[in-house]
Amino acid sequence: MDALHDGAGANPLPADPREDGRRAVLDVVEGTAAAMCRSEQLVCWTLARRIDPAMEPAAYSLLCAVRMAGSCRVTDLAATLGMSTSAVSGHVAALRRLGLVERGATLDDERSHPVRLTPEGLRRIDEARAGRRRSFLRQLEGWSRTDVVDLADLLTRFNASYLRGADAPPA
Helix, strand or coil: CCCCCCCCCEEEEEEEEEHHHHHHHHHHHHHHHHHHHHHHHHHHHHHHHHHHCCCHHHHHHHHHHHHHHEEEEEHHHHHHCCCCHHHHHHHHHHHHHHEEEEEECCCCCCCHHEEEEEEHHHHHHHHHHHHHHHHHHHHHHCCCCCHHHHHHHHHHHHHHHHHHHHHCCCC
């Protein structure tokens, strides 16, 4: 017998009862990952608003990506952030109006002027990130160093696997 179905016939139930435990754990992982994504969106919204009340959360993510990469092209930012180049260009334009990024000169292609942080952009993104680190310190207060290292290792492993699986079609 391959698999049983629930009363509606829609959801296959595992024929092996041991699979029930794995399915339940994977449901928790899926739910927790979704909750973390929602939480991260809320955190980015708050951090963006601290930099400028009109800033979109995606623009905050873009500032972080430019901070990490240094000077980079819009197409590279789009690939890094999983956004369209037109969306990234729109955020870059908004961030330029706020004085947080600028477009650098390039000799080879007029369309590929690199994006880089202005000194004000660097100051403000570093302040936001420092505040976020302080928040993490408060949230992890009482955790042992080993637990924090284990959490970092597990999150890094999970994120790498999750990103590799993003290219795979849904099962």
